[in-house]
Amino acid sequence: MKHIISCLLLGASLCGYQSAQGQIKKIEKVVLDAGHGGTDAGARGGSGMLNEKDIALAVTLKVGRYLNDSLRTVKPVFTRTTDVFIPLADRHEIANQAAADLFLSIHINASPGSYEKIKVGSRTVGKGKKRRTIPVYKTIHHRETKANGCETYVLGLHRNGQKENAISEFGENVTEEPGMLNINDPQTAIIVAQYSQMFLKKSVTLAQKVQDEFAAQGRKDLGVKQKGLEVLAGCVMPGVLIEIGFINNEDEEQYLNSEKGQNEVAYAIFKAIRNFKREVEKTN
Numbered sequence: 001m002k003h004i005i006s007c008l009l010l011g012a013s014l015c016g017y018q019s020a021q022g023q024i025k026k027i028e029k030v031v032l033d034a035g036h037g038g039t040d041a042g043a044r045g046g047s048g049m050l051n052e053k054d055i056a057l058a059v060t061l062k063v064g065r066y067l068n069d070s071l072r073t074v075k076p077v078f079t080r081t082t083d084v085f086i087p088l089a090d091r092h093e094i095a096n097q098a099a100a101d102l103f104l105s106i107h108i109n110a111s112p113g114s115y116e117k118i119k120v121g122s123r124t125v126g127k128g129k130k131r132r133t134i135p136v137y138k139t140i141h142h143r144e145t146k147a148n149g150c151e152t153y154v155l156g157l158h159r160n161g162q163k164e165n166a167i168s169e170f171g172e173n174v175t176e177e178p179g180m181l182n183i184n185d186p187q188t189a190i191i192v193a194q195y196s197q198m199f200l201k202k203s204v205t206l207a208q209k210v211q212d213e214f215a216a217q218g219r220k221d222l223g224v225k226q227k228g229l230e231v232l233a234g235c236v237m238p239g240v241l242i243e244i245g246f247i248n249n250e251d252e253e254q255y256l257n258s259e260k261g262q263n264e265v266a267y268a269i270f271k272a273i274r275n276f277k278r279e280v281e282k283t284n
């Protein structure tokens, strides 16, 4: 009985994921999380003029606009709409409180660049017969990179424990029945683990759709990857983190700073959400 009650409570509270097998029924609310913000500028462009936080916000708002204009049945929920700092924990809290169905975090990549040793002069060392001239070098850091392309992350398995804790904790918050969703209870723990696995599976599906759309636009596809990302670990729903290009690659910096580039990237993400929603709702 307790098992059934737990199922029902979890089903009711977990953002519309309503069966014990953990099937997603519909996609109605999508969190759009613009990475960084405020004092946290994120990565810098090769020119040093462009900040990740600004491009991330511009693209995120455009994804929201596409949803509002062309997919009215999906409501975008933003973690920020202005240049403000939002702690990571607050970002998943916003998503969990909104009982959202998907979480997408938008970021821009940066590679470490390269180091070059150049001769800047010479100097004399030693005395008498040992006196000689040696070259003087200086190391220059080139921020620019040749690395380019897009990649999408899902939560790494080693952070699964945090995900499961978030699921059980959020369930308790919503049901106001402390103990009912106690993760130490083996049966509840199994249900929570099932949800966690289902979220990961769905996250990979969504991530692949995002990458497919980028590839269709001719962008370099760096694939779907796993990482222990805090911003994804605390969300009680499938979630992905998208790196939409390299800010310190000259071509991509220009592209991502252009209206055309931002529109294309936003449209790719929008289409991935739309395709994911269609697939989910078709199977129900």
Ligand SMILES: [Zn+2]
Binding pocket: 035, 036, 042, 043, 052, 107, 108
């Ligand atoms: Zn970032």
